[in-house]
Amino acid sequence: MSGWRAVCGVLLVALTAGCATQVQQSTPVAVEKPVENTPVTTSASVPPAQLDLTVASIVDGRAVMLSDGTKAEVSGLAQPGPCWAGAATGFARSMLLNQQVRYDRATGALSLADGTDYALLALGNGAGRTAGTPTPAQKEAEVVAQRVPMGLWGSPCGGKDATETPAAPPPPPPPPPVVTTTKPKVTTTRPRPPVFFATxxxxxxxxxxxxxxxxxxxxxxxxxxxxxxxxxxxxx
Structure with a gap:
């Protein structure tokens, strides 16, 4: 009888231990509650740069002078041609002069304070042309301006760096010589008689x-x- 009680006591202890183990495994893990009204970003955005650089002057449509005295050349943009250089410079002046910008010296990317990429802005408005190895976004912006056409893709440049100067027309042929059939009139002057006064x-x-x-x-x-x-x- 005592042996039976011993076996039952061992079984009771085992069952109790098993139940304790199940209770421990089923204990819920606390999960931190998500913060409400937190915006979820699905695309890469320009980080909030330290806006400590200002465009001091405009060199041309693709280059500017920064407030720290350095020259910033925007990558992906070609050197403006004579036909559209003035318009490209004017566009850069209206968009960048005295504005705070972010310039990545490693990639040559220039962005405005709100994160707008200036190369895409210029290409989309026909104020620039791609050069080198442009990004797909830059090529797409250029195609959009070409379809309108806008800026340098319109008149008078037509997408060319310089307008073609029309060749000067040849000079007119000389007039034919005048042939006269009538003889010129010969006028003869008679000598005046001498004047003589006796007195x-x-x-x-x-x-x-x-x-x-x-x-x-x-x-x-x-x-x-x-x-x-x-x-x-x-x-x-």
């Missing part, structure tokens, strides 16, 4: 007095005082 009275009647030396009708014989004036007034 000063004749010269006065003819209204030619007084006669000066070298004039027709002047004679020394009519010049009494030999002063070069013949037939002077008698009342002089």
């Amino acid at each position: 000063c009275d004749d010269a006065r009647r003819a209204g030619a007095a007084p006669l000066y030396w070298g004039q027709p009708g002047y004679r020394v014989e009519l010049d009494e005082n030999r002063n070069g004036i013949a037939c002077e007034s008698r009342y002089r």
Whole structure:
């Protein structure tokens, strides 16, 4: 009888231990409650950069001078051509001048304070062209501007760096020479008859007095005082 009690006591202890083990395994683990109104991001975004750089001046459509004295060239953008360089520079001035920016010196990416990538902004507005090995996003932005067309893809550049100068038209041929069939009219001048006054009275009647030396009708014989004036007034 005592042996049976011993066996029952061993079984009771085993069962009790098994039950304790099950209770311990089924104890729930506390899980931290998620914070409400926490935004879930599904795409990569530009981290909030330390906005300690400002665009001090614009070099051209793809390069700017920063407030720390360094020159920042935006990767993926080509050197502006003569036809659209002015428009690209004006676009960069309106978007970047005196604005806080973030510039990644390793990749050459330039972004605005709100995280907007400037290369994509310029390409999408036709203020830039891709160069080198552009990213798929840069190529897509460029295609969008080409389809409109917008900026450098429109008139007058048409996507070219320089407008074609039309060749100057050839000079007109010289006029044909004028052929005259009529003979030119030859005019002959008859010599005037010599003027002779026998006396000063004749010269006065003819209204030619007084006669000066070298004039027709002047004679020394009519010049009494030999002063070069013949037939002077008698009342002089």
